[in-house]
Amino acid sequence: MLLVDETRETRTRRRDDVTDLELVGGVERRDLFLVEHDPAWAVAYATHESRVRDAVGGGVVDVQHIGSTSVPGLAAKPIIDVQLTVPDITAEEDYLEPLLAAGYVLRVREPGHRMIRTTERDVHVHILEPDDPAADDHLLLRDHLRVDEADRRLYEATKRDLVARDWADMNAYADAKTAVIEEIKARARDQRRRARSRRT
Incomplete structure (x- = not known):
């Protein structure tokens, strides 16, 4: 789960953010499986990007396709991950209410993050x-995996190993990937730093 970055607490917000995790519907057990990359995922993402933008209107800062379905050549769970950034996470009336009215349902409410x-x-x-x-981390990981074949293979092998195990819910599976994700992000940050230093 996401943690609050205390350096961002000076931001002007309409109200205090939530302080606890709310998992609407409680822990869920779902069948986990990977399928080969499907170009239709990009089409599905584009449909939902339009749906999100139409619902939220001017409250959208950015919408991005993230997660494994956004990386060509990477096997993934057939679940499209979309990242929506909004100016004020506490102003749920600006984004959450319109999205629920558009047919989405709330699953997670936690500090700094809604899903x-x-x-x-x-x-x-x-x-x-x-x-x-x-x-930024979501985009860093996505962009790195799109161009780095070795890390893409490492990530897929890790996921294939983990998905073969028995998990109480998807969050436990996601948490088990943390170590390899952090390892890959460290390499991606190092590559980004080197690229920036070459440009200066």
């Missing part, structure tokens, strides 16, 4: 503020 999904549970929309480090 909604389709009733079919095949699309997850993660809502963050634009300067949340997690928002």
Whole structure:
């Protein structure tokens, strides 16, 4: 789960953010499996990007396709992950209420993060503020995996190993990937630093 970055607490917000995790519907046990990359995922993402933008209107800062379905050549769970950034996570009336009215349902409310999904549970929309480090991390990981074949293979092998195990819920599976994700992100940050230093 996401953690609050205390350096961002000076932001002007309409109200205090939530302080606890609310997992709407409680822990869920779902069948976990990977399928080969499907170009239709990009089409599905584009449909939901339009749906999100139409619902939230001017309250959108950015919408991005994240997660494994956004990486060509990477096997993934067939769940589209969308990242929506909004100016104020506490102003749920500006984004959450319109998205629920558009047919999404709330799954997670926690400090700095909301997650909604389709009733079919095949699309997850993660809502963050634009300067949340997690928002940058999602794009860093995606962009790195799109170009680094060795790390893409490592990540897929890790996922294939983990998905073969028995998990109480998807969050436990996601948490088990943390170590390899952090390892890959460290390499991606190092490559980004080197690329920036070459440009200066």
